[in-house]
Amino acid sequence: MVVSRPGSVFLGLLPLPERRAVADALRTETVGGLILLIAAVVALVWANSPLRGAYExxxxxxxxxxxxxxxxSIGHWTADGLLTVFFLVAGIELKRELLVGELRRPATAVLPVVAAVCGMAVPAALYLLTAQLGGGELDGWAVPMATDIxxxxxxxxVISTHLPTALRAFLLTLAVVDDLxxxxIIAIFFTSALNLxxxxxxxxGLVLFYVLQRARVRGWWWYLPLGLVIWALTAIGGVHATVAGVAMGLLLRTTRDDDExxxxxxxxxxxxxxxxxxxxxxxxxxFAAGVGISGDALSKVFTQPEPLGVVLGLVIGKTVGIFLGAYLTARFTRAHLNPDLAWGDVFGVATLAGIGFTVALLIGELAFADGETGDxxxxxxxxxxLISAVLAALLLRRRNAVYRRLYEQENPHVDHG
Known part of the structure; x- marks a missing residue:
């Protein structure tokens, strides 16, 4: 007889609507990640070619x-303009998680929330320690805190053919809290002189946006102009414009009426x-990843305190923070992992969270606006x-091999190619 353990199982079977939302997000974000990789490679090649002048x-x-x-500048428009779309979608995801997802129940929310918070605090602490010991600037403490989902x-x-789907759900939930x-951080610490x-x-404008939602007013022609006005006023007000996207995402209704x-x-x-x-x-x-990569520049990444703090924060801080946060939460609270999962899986995903591309570059631009340090x-x-991606690939491929063997043992008559 199997006796169920008390407490809330995190990473268990999600409700059907949430499973569909996770699957849709995975499909889009995976393709988007590949496009993002191509854009980053193009930027690096372009910025280190004879056409660097044209790029700049x-x-x-x-x-x-x-x-x-x-x-x-075009670079500024992509950071404050186009990324608002990214953060608006993040705001919608956050609200859905809070209302119908894993974050709606405190017992299940505590594990990813604590893991994500530790995954932000430990990298920031490692950066501050490295910069302090090396006599560097402390302004970049927030750079290694973000994960690029x-x-x-x-x-x-690319590597997951047999890994549990629950691990993907964990990564998405972790990323929602991480994005928040x-x-x-951007809203509080990276604001210029405020225009009240x-x-x-x-x-x-946000109050009007909320009233329109509550009144069930429909039609994009109401919300698009209003959204642009809110975005522009936020930027003019001295707060990073992407915050407007998050605010509007949180105000949008994510529950359906009977006629919807x-x-x-x-x-x-x-x-x-x-x-x-x-x-x-x-x-x-x-336009953010186009930095000059020379032998001298690469050496300074590991010899100057600011870039070294970023590397240590993302590669070590993220892994240690997320894993220990999740493990200690499961150890000392009623929350626990799905019995089908192992802590080796969580460690691999924690290592994967050290990929801090988009938001880390954005915060880096805000913290180091000019000079060689920013580059x-x-x-x-x-x-x-790159280091985090390679390490995570090695770890998760080993876990994937374990699950593949289990699958083959349970399905001996299936042709595995």
């Missing part, structure tokens, strides 16, 4: 509305997720993400 000229080309303070899922998709942490009138206008086949949040996510994964994030990568930190993000 395009990246630094300014256009916009100078009277509103929105005369930005698109890249991570792309790596997982990054959003709060503009921020008041943005807040009024899809909620406004679901419809918006269906439209914007391919744009986010296929256009917005790769375009940002194209070295960008190079550190790329190198650390």
């Amino acid at each position: 000229a395009i990246r630094d080309f300014h256009f916009g509305v100078p009277a509103l303070g929105l005369d930005w 698109a890249f991570a899922l792309a790596v997982l998709a 942490g990054a959003i709060l 009138w503009a921020l008041g206008g943005a807040l009024s 086949t899809h909620s406004p949040g679901e419809r918006t996510e269906d439209v914007l997720r391919p744009i986010s994964a296929g256009i917005a994030v790769p375009m940002f990568a194209l 070295h930190v960008k190079a550190a993000v790329l190198i650390a993400s």
Whole structure:
């Protein structure tokens, strides 16, 4: 007789709507991750070729509305403009997780929340320790805190043929909390001089957005102009414009009325997720990842305190923080893993979370706006993400082989190719 253990099983079987949402997200983000990888490679090759001057000229080309303070470079537009789409989708995902996903129940939410928080705190602490001991700048403490879910899922998709689906759900849930942490950091610590009138206008726009949602007003022609106004006022107000995207995502309804086949949040996510994964994030990568990679630059990644702190934070801090956070939570609370999973699986995924490409590059740009240090930190993000991807691939391939053998033992008459 099997006696069930008390407590809440995290990474167990998800409800059908949530399983469908996870599957759809995996398909889009995996393809998006591959496009993102291509964009990053193109940026690196372009920036280290004889055409580097053309790359910099395009990246630094300014256009916009100078009277509103929105005369930005193309690189700036991709970071503050296109990435707003990415963060709007993140806001919708966060709200869905809070209302109908794993985060709606405190007993199951505690494990990924604690793991994600530890996965942000430990990398930041490692960076601060490295920078302090090396006499470097402390401003980059937030750079190694973020995980790039698109890249991570792309790596997982390449190597995962028999790994439990629950591991993908864990990575997605972890990323939602991780994104929330990054959003709060950007909103609180990376703001310029505040324009209270503009921020008041943005807040009024969000209130109107909420009222329209509550009144069940439908039609994109209401929300698109209003969203653009909220975004512009947020940027003019001195808060990073991507915060506006998150706020609108959180305000969108994610539960369906009786006469609806899809909620406004679901419809918006269906439209914007391919744009986010296929256009917005790769375009940002194209103009953010173009750093010069010379022998001298690579050596400085491991000899200067700021980039070294980023590498240690992403490669070691993320793995240790997430794994220990999850293990200690399961050890000392009523939450526990699905009995079909092993802690080796979680360790592999924790290592995979060291891929900190998109948001890490964004925070790096905010923390080190100018100078060689900023380029070295960008190079550190790329190198650390590559190291984490390789280590995670090795670990998860071993776990995948274990699950493949178990599958073959349980299905001896199936042709395994």
